[in-house]
Structure formats: structure tokens, C-alpha cells
Amino acid sequence: MIELKNIDKYYNIGTVNEICLFKDFNLKIQNGDFVSVIGSNGSGKTSMLNLICGSLQPEKGSISLGGEDITKQKEFVRQRKIGRVYQDPAMGTCPSMTILENMSLADNKGRAYGLALGTNKKRISHYREMLSQLGLGLEDMMGTKVGALSGGQRQAMALLMTTMTPIEFLILDEHTAALDPKTAELIMQLTDKIVREKNLTTVMVTHNLRFAVEYGNRLIMMHQGQAVLDKAGKEKEALAIEDLLDQFNEISIETGN
Numbered sequence: 001m002i003e004l005k006n007i008d009k010y011y012n013i014g015t016v017n018e019i020c021l022f023k024d025f026n027l028k029i030q031n032g033d034f035v036s037v038i039g040s041n042g043s044g045k046t047s048m049l050n051l052i053c054g055s056l057q058p059e060k061g062s063i064s065l066g067g068e069d070i071t072k073q074k075e076f077v078r079q080r081k082i083g084r085v086y087q088d089p090a091m092g093t094c095p096s097m098t099i100l101e102n103m104s105l106a107d108n109k110g111r112a113y114g115l116a117l118g119t120n121k122k123r124i125s126h127y128r129e130m131l132s133q134l135g136l137g138l139e140d141m142m143g144t145k146v147g148a149l150s151g152g153q154r155q156a157m158a159l160l161m162t163t164m165t166p167i168e169f170l171i172l173d174e175h176t177a178a179l180d181p182k183t184a185e186l187i188m189q190l191t192d193k194i195v196r197e198k199n200l201t202t203v204m205v206t207h208n209l210r211f212a213v214e215y216g217n218r219l220i221m222m223h224q225g226q227a228v229l230d231k232a233g234k235e236k237e238a239l240a241i242e243d244l245l246d247q248f249n250e251i252s253i254e255t256g257n
């Protein structure tokens with residue numbers, strides 16, 4: 001379970017630009033949940049992900065993962081359990097290295113040795129098999145530099161690499177936003193497959209309302225540092241894109257924002 005408890009988060013403390021983004025913010029995500037998070041620009045979605053991943057520290061409150069208090073735990077330690085895929089496909093892969101080298105690097109994440117041990121014949125055929133499941137022909141391009149791949153191919157690799165080691169939590173930060181509609185669809189289907197197969201507890205921030213409605217078992221809408229809509233199970237299944245648009249409009253009218 002991921003739990004954010006009584007979180008306060010300020011930016012630009014002590015300056016004229018000081019803002020309080022989260023005040024007593026609470027969120028519980030149960031094991032196995034796939035949560036879609038939507039919301040207007042600046043509502044706090046990425047900040048929430050950063051708090052979970054440890055690249056941002058709260059001023060008050062606690063964050064726990066599987067019952068363990070990780071509020072003070074460093075980001076690189078959290079990475080053993082939490083995988084994150086970013087909007088920019090370049091963030092999750094190394095462009096100057098080959099597909100094989102990237103796979104090996106991801107495979108050896110958190111281990112004390114380098115590439116040599118990871119690239120033996122047995123592992124290469126394992127990587128080939130994993131890549132072939134993407135259905136993009138990458139298994140026949142093991143010597144190709146990742147920088148030469150398309151955005152969609154790179155994002156598929158980023159997803160595969162992030163989930164190669166046994167993580168428990170997957171953070172998706174607008175990971176289809178930079179892709180064309182067809183490729184975004186493909187990456188979403190791949191995401192869903194990986195999440196189900198590995199039973200990953202997943203938080204996906206997206207501006208794509210259809211993806212938010214169609215995927216996952218819970219949907220949260222953020223606004224000004226608060227979850228203004230939170231639907232799970234059957235209630236989430238009943239949601240339509242129009243309901244979300246209505247909710248967006250209501251919020252805008254109420255806050256003039």
C-alpha cells in the first residue's frame with residue numbers, strides 16, 4: 001500500500017512567491033490498485049508523484065510504502081521498489097547505448113557488477129524474448145543505438161526496462177503524452193498487460209480522459225492540491241468522459257480557474 005498522510009507541501013518558502021500546494025493531504029492506494037490521476041495544469045499531480053518517489057520532501061506529514069515509513073528515505077533507495085516512466089521517452093533509456101546495453105543496464109539495476117556479467121548468452125536470449133513480446137521487432141535490432149529509435153519504440157523500451165527488476169510500484173508520469181494517438185494506444189495496452197502480469201500497484205498521471213476512464217480500477221481528479229473526485233470499482237466503471245468534463249467545468253466555475 002502507498003500512503004500519504006497529513007502532507008503539507010509549500011514551494012518558494014519565505015519568498016513573495018510562496019505557495020501552499022498541499023495542506024493536510026491524505027491518500028491511500030491499496031496493493032494491486034491501478035489509479036488514474038487527472039486534473040488541471042498545476043493541480044499538483046506531478047508534485048504528488050515526486051513526493052512518492054522521493055525527489056520532493058514534504059514540510060509535514062509522512063509517506064509509507066507497504067507499511068514502511070519512507071518519508072526520509074533517499075530517492076535511489078525507493079527506486080528498488082518503485083519504477084517510474086516519464087513523459088519524455090529519453091528519460092528512461094540511454095540514447096548512446098545499444099538496445100542490448102540498455103537491457104543489460106536495466107537488468108543489473110541495484111546490483112554490484114557492471115555490463116559484462118549481464119550480457120552472457122543466456123541473458124541475451126532472455127532479452128530477445130522480452131523484446132519480442134513488444135511486437136515492435138526490437139529483438140532483431142539488439143546492436144542498434146536506442147537514440148535511433150522512434151519515441152514510441154523508446155517508450156516501450158523504457159516501460160520494459162523499468163519493470164524488468166522486481167519492483168512493486170509503478171509510477172507513470174504522463175507517459176503517453178508525447179506519442180501519436182496510435183502509438184499512445186499501443187503503449188497503454190502494453191502498460192496494462194505488464195501491470196496485470198506483474199500485479200504492480202500503479203499510479204498513472206494522464207491528461208487523456210479516455211485512458212483514465214478505460215484503464216485502471218480507480219480514478220482521482222486533482223484540483224488545487226486536493227482530490228476533488230475519487231471513484232473506484234463499479235463507480236469508476238460507470239464514469240464516462242462527459243462526467244469528467246462536467247466535473248472540470250464545475251471546478252472552473254467555482255474557483256474561476
Ligand SMILES: Nc1ncnc2c1ncn2[C@@H]1O[C@H](COP(=O)(O)OP(=O)(O)OP(=O)(O)O)[C@@H](O)[C@H]1O
Nearest residue numbers: 011012019021039040041042043044045046047048
Ligand atoms: N519546483 C517548483 N518550484 C516552485 N513551484 C513549483 C515547483 N514545482 C511545482 N510548482 C508549482 O506547484 C503547482 C503544482 O505543480 P505540478 O507540476 O505538481 O502540477 P501538475 O498537476 O503536475 O501540472 P501539469 O498538469 O501542468 O503537469 C504549480 O503551481 C507549480 O507552479
